[in-house]
Amino acid sequence: MKVLKATITTFFFSLITSFGIHSQTNIVSTNTTAEEILQGNYNPNDYNPTINIDAPSDIVNTIYSSINADSIKSYLEVLSTFTNRNSGSDTVSNSYGIGAARRWIYQKFQDFSSQNENRLVTSYLQFDRDICGMDQHRNVFTVLPGTNNSDHKVIIIEGHFDSRCENVCDVLCDAHGMEDNGSGTALVMELARVMGKLSLDNTIVFMATTAEEQGLYGADAFADYALDKNIPIKAVFNNDVIGGIICGETSSAPSCPGENHIDSTQVRIFSGGSFNSPSKQLARFTKMEYQDELEPIVSVPMMISIMSAEDRTGRGGDHIPFRQAGFPAIRFTSANEHGNASNGPDYHDRQHTTDDILGVDTEGDMILDSFFVDFNYLARNTTINGNAVAMAAIGPKTPDFAISSFNEDITVEITDQTQYDTYMLLIRSNMNDFDTVFTFSGSLTHTVSLPEDVYRASVCSVDEDGIESLFSREEFITTTVGVGEILEEKKGVELFQNRPNPFDEATTISAFIENPQKYQSTYIIITDLTGKQVERIDFTAKKGINEVLYNHGYKKVGTFSYTLYLNNKPFQTKKMVFAY
Known part of the structure; x- marks a missing residue:
């Protein structure tokens, strides 16, 4: 029965995250001052x-x-005392259930404001929906007003504070939810405490969302609220399962090498899309700002891995409703997870069980001494988040550009936000990270030479302090060697090698099509070495480069073939390797 229940839950979860069902009603901020700030209707001098x-x-x-x-540890210790933070749990008790938890978070936000000259404005976002027998729910958030509301923008850092055990609506079980997602909640709270003293151009929202476990409803409510109130969200940083370092017997692909493997120096960033994805660009920005600002000074360097997929295989998170609403949004998750939340009869890991606790007492003295959340690792991830949020909040405006190529030369021209002296040209092949970054100053145009290939190009502004803007949209650009031709003149259709290759959970397959109107059907067929079809990916061809993301998921390793079909006929085949 547990297996069936898990399957049904996963199917329903997939439906709501795929189609963006929005059915929360009566969405209101309980503090009108917070709402006015979010809309840009405030005097920044009042919060200096x-x-x-x-x-x-x-x-x-x-x-x-x-x-x-x-x-961070102290927040987790208190969160654990509420025992069950299920979205449908008790809201009356002062010591048990989600009501007590959200009131405590609210009060902590108020305390942080008092410690920082009352600069934080705290509110609930209340909404109606029947979730686990409870009709009304509340996110908790606090707002740090930006110092410049002439170009008002809002940046959100969030983590869900609700928890669950084996049954998604069990409101009586011990559901301490320390990794999932006390860790993300503690991260958000610590950043509210620390960043409340900073002066940042953009407004920052520190938010603990509810009802993530039943379908991302709290985040969905805020995304709807932002659209309805015309709140200009610049970026969303979601943190979920962000404090553990131990690999479970299972883990949602792609994850850990094996049971009890430890990784305390890597964090993964998931985001939707591939080419020209604002969310992927936000992930790249986060990594660059870490490398520029933090990596030179930290005592324990971290590896930031930009993942191909929007989330782990079969899973979802609170960044997704914001991306669906049109806002750049990313998810931070630990390199290692303790479980894949399958909850079957042979499931022994902590995630989504009563065992997701802070730690254990190994010495019998009633004091926890062995912890499942690594507080130093969580602190490092908190720093990465805070740095990215702050740099996004103070950086210059994002420029636009035009780009052209001739032979091996690429020329970029800045066409919008031309007031800066320095810009960057950001080049990547089909990897998630940039291959090359060119910096140019004193001119709005710049020419570089690159080997023959198909590239993705974007730009950013750099201000006088050396801080980059968020990265622009991407453009495809091709180079050839010594023949004076561009790709359109050279080949009508070409299937490119997938990248990355070998790959982990997902890889991007690209094809150039010069005249898409010639083809009524275009799709990719993926087969194993026996010729058995693994997947078919249909797409609507457009002129130029077409990209599809293939999510291999948690399947067997090995070599596979992919074939481009045009009008139901195979055109070209290449091989790829699933290695992890």
């Missing part, structure tokens, strides 16, 4: 601190030096 911390180096150093592993 006595001492401005606004220089980039001071901001980075404040975040790095102030985030405290013991502080």
Whole structure:
């Protein structure tokens, strides 16, 4: 019965995340001042601190030096005492259930505001929906008003605070939810404490969402609210399962090498789309800002892995409703997860069970001494988040550009936001990371030479402090060697090698099609070495480069073939390797 229940839950979860069902009603902020700030209707001078911390180096150093592993631990210890934070659990008790938990988070946000000259404005986002027998629900959020509302933008950092055990609506079980997702909640709270003293151009929202476990409803409600109230969201940073370092017997692909494997120096960023994806560009921005600002000064360097898929195989998170609403949104998740939440009869891991606890007492003295959440690892991930949020909040405006190629030369021209002295040309092949970054100053045009290939190009502005803007849209550009031809003149159709290859859970397959109107059907067939079809991916061809994302998921490793079909006839075949 458990297997059937898990299957039904996964199917329903897939439906709501795929089609973006929005059925929350009566969505309101309980604090009208918070809503006015979110809409840009406020006087920034009302929230000025006595001492401005606004220089980039001071901001980075404040975040790095102030985030405290013991502080994060203290939040988790209290969150654990509420025992069950299921979205349908008790809202009356002061010590048990989701009501007590959200009131405590609200009060902590108020305390952080008091510690920072009352600069944080705290509210609930209340909405109606029948979830696990409860009709009304509340996110908790606090707002740090930006210092410049002439070009008002809002950045959200979030983590869901609801928890669950084996049954998605069990409101009486012990559902401490320490990794999933006390860790993300503690991260958000710590950043509210630390960043409340900073002076940032853009407005920051620190939010603990509810009802993630039943279908991302809290995040969905806020995304709907933002659209309805015309709140200009610039970026969303979601944190979910972000504090554990131990691999379980199972884990949602792609994840860990094997049971009890430890990884405390890597974090994964998931985001939707591939080519020209604002969310993927936000992930790349986050990684670059870490490499530029934090990596030179941290004592324990972290590896940030930009993942191909929007989430782990068969899973979802609170970044997805924001992406569906048109906002750039990413998800941070630990490199190692303890479980895949399958909850079958042979499932022994902690995720989505009563065993998702803070730690154990190994010495019998009633004191926890062995922890499943690594507080130092969680603190490092908190710092990565805070740095990216802050740099996005103070950086220059994103430019637009035109680009052209001749032979091996690529020329870029900045066409919008031309007031800056320095820009970057960001080049990648089909990997998630940039291959090459060119910086140019004193001119709005720049020419570089690159080997023959198909590239994805984007740009960003760089201000006088060396801070980059969020990255622009992407354009395809091709180079050839010494023949003076562009790809359109050379080949009418070409299937390219997938990238990355070998790949983990997902890979991008690209094809160039010069005259798409000639083809009534275009699709990719993936087969194993025996010729058995693994998957068919249909797509609507457009002129130029076409990309499809193939999610291999948690399947057997080995070599596979992929074939481009045009008008139901095979055109070209290549091989790829699933290696992990």
